Amino acid sequence: MDHSPWQRCLSVLQEELPAQQFSMWIRPLQCVIDENVMTLYAPNRFVLDWVRDKYVNRINELLTLNEPSNPLLLRFDVGSKPIVDNSAGSNSSNSNPSSVNGGSNEALFSKSSATSKVTEPESNIPKKTNVRLNYTFDNFVEGKSNQLARAAASQVADNPGTAYNPLFIYGGTGLGKTHLLHAVGNGILLNKPNAKIAYMHSERFVQDMVRALQNNAMEKFKQYYRSVDALLIDDIQFFAGKERTQEEFFHTFNALLEGNQQVILTSDRYPKEINGVDDRLKSRFGWGLTLAIEPPELETRVAILKRKAQESQINLADEVAFFIAKRLRSNVRELEGALNRVMANANFTGRAITIDFVREALRDLLALQDKLVTIDNIQKTVAEYYKIKIADLLSKRRNRSVARPRQIAMALSKELTNHSLPEIGDAFGGRDHTTVLHACRKVKSLREETHDIKEDYSNLIRTLSS
Numbered sequence: 001m002d003h004s005p006w007q008r009c010l011s012v013l014q015e016e017l018p019a020q021q022f023s024m025w026i027r028p029l030q031c032v033i034d035e036n037v038m039t040l041y042a043p044n045r046f047v048l049d050w051v052r053d054k055y056v057n058r059i060n061e062l063l064t065l066n067e068p069s070n071p072l073l074l075r076f077d078v079g080s081k082p083i084v085d086n087s088a089g090s091n092s093s094n095s096n097p098s099s100v101n102g103g104s105n106e107a108l109f110s111k112s113s114a115t116s117k118v119t120e121p122e123s124n125i126p127k128k129t130n131v132r133l134n135y136t137f138d139n140f141v142e143g144k145s146n147q148l149a150r151a152a153a154s155q156v157a158d159n160p161g162t163a164y165n166p167l168f169i170y171g172g173t174g175l176g177k178t179h180l181l182h183a184v185g186n187g188i189l190l191n192k193p194n195a196k197i198a199y200m201h202s203e204r205f206v207q208d209m210v211r212a213l214q215n216n217a218m219e220k221f222k223q224y225y226r227s228v229d230a231l232l233i234d235d236i237q238f239f240a241g242k243e244r245t246q247e248e249f250f251h252t253f254n255a256l257l258e259g260n261q262q263v264i265l266t267s268d269r270y271p272k273e274i275n276g277v278d279d280r281l282k283s284r285f286g287w288g289l290t291l292a293i294e295p296p297e298l299e300t301r302v303a304i305l306k307r308k309a310q311e312s313q314i315n316l317a318d319e320v321a322f323f324i325a326k327r328l329r330s331n332v333r334e335l336e337g338a339l340n341r342v343m344a345n346a347n348f349t350g351r352a353i354t355i356d357f358v359r360e361a362l363r364d365l366l367a368l369q370d371k372l373v374t375i376d377n378i379q380k381t382v383a384e385y386y387k388i389k390i391a392d393l394l395s396k397r398r399n400r401s402v403a404r405p406r407q408i409a410m411a412l413s414k415e416l417t418n419h420s421l422p423e424i425g426d427a428f429g430g431r432d433h434t435t436v437l438h439a440c441r442k443v444k445s446l447r448e449e450t451h452d453i454k455e456d457y458s459n460l461i462r463t464l465s466s
Ligand SMILES: Nc1ncnc2c1ncn2[C@@H]1O[C@H](COP(=O)(O)OP(=O)(O)OP(=O)(O)O)[C@@H](O)[C@H]1O
Pocket: 135, 139, 140, 141, 142, 146, 171, 172, 173, 174, 175, 176, 177, 178, 179, 180, 235, 268, 304, 332, 333, 336
């Protein structure tokens, strides 16, 4: 086996590609060379498709440059190392509840079912799935902010256990993570109506485990969780600091992956940033595919509003949808709440839904938004976030530790307030509007290329909009 042609490719690609792209798509590839065939193994199909789509030409060029007379033939395959963990329980198939639960109010491992002899799980697991039927891919509005997560989730629904395992979706509150989890559940059930899908909020997992421990029902607990075709755990950040739960989940997780059973997890932050969760668990979270959902951009917010109105058989004029979407930017839950309020008011008063009507119906909410997001507020929040002084943001200093936060603050001002470019320039120490424009463009490209900036920007939007 000779890896050197691939090593040479890697060093060129590392030079050529933004760091984020290189580490997301290229670094995970494993190379095996056999005679004149170079096989690149991708950890999952998503990465494979992406690499084949975007980078194959460049890789072929580099291989030809490397050996012009007899370049290696390039092949791709999906390959993942077997997950071996002897301490993990077996992938039990004997419990086999005919359907699954997890979200009903009834405890799965309650005292009544835990006698000294462990009862069959089937006896106290309600016979219905807890996947919410109204959260589907069809009614999930797609936009730039959620496109990748939606695409990956839909592939998982079509190929559970084999596409990306685990699938880890993270993002701020109210952005559609729970919706996508259920959509996957519904998608799997569409193809395979008897599949056992367990949706579970992580706090519920903790409660069930504590109950099982108290009642000596751990065997049953394990059997139950390891018997599902897909385990969907929401808001995994609540595992923080709960070591015993993490230990148990670690074994469940390993057993599921070994059995090609699908695991999907969501969290409000990037897995590595979840404090209080064991490193080995965090690293496993990254074994499949990790994707972010970002706050929706204006057009998506408008599309969501129109879609929700349509579902309620209300015709929402474009200008009204834009008016609401421009003012309420933080998350979809807030948008939905506002729209519901507008529709209820219209229903009650019998008035038409115009911009004036919305202004009145949402007066308190809009006033709160206007008050919250001012340029002053943005400057204060950004300065605090980067631990610099507000005066630095307004100063002429150009070193990066100040210039970058300043550019981010300008871009945020453009996105979150209705001020014009010259007004924003004025507020940042009397700068020209072209400087503000440059800052907005720079931050946009940095957000696409640099993971840290993307995270910082999302965190700041979240802080400013909450
Ligand atoms: N892209 C979308 N299209 C349609 N509806 C959406 C979309 N994104 C979110 N929603 C709706 O917004 C509401 C909030 O979404 P959801 O509960 O999935 O958020 P979440 O990210 O899980 O939040 P949390 O972290 O607070 O649990 C839901 O009613 C969901 O249907």
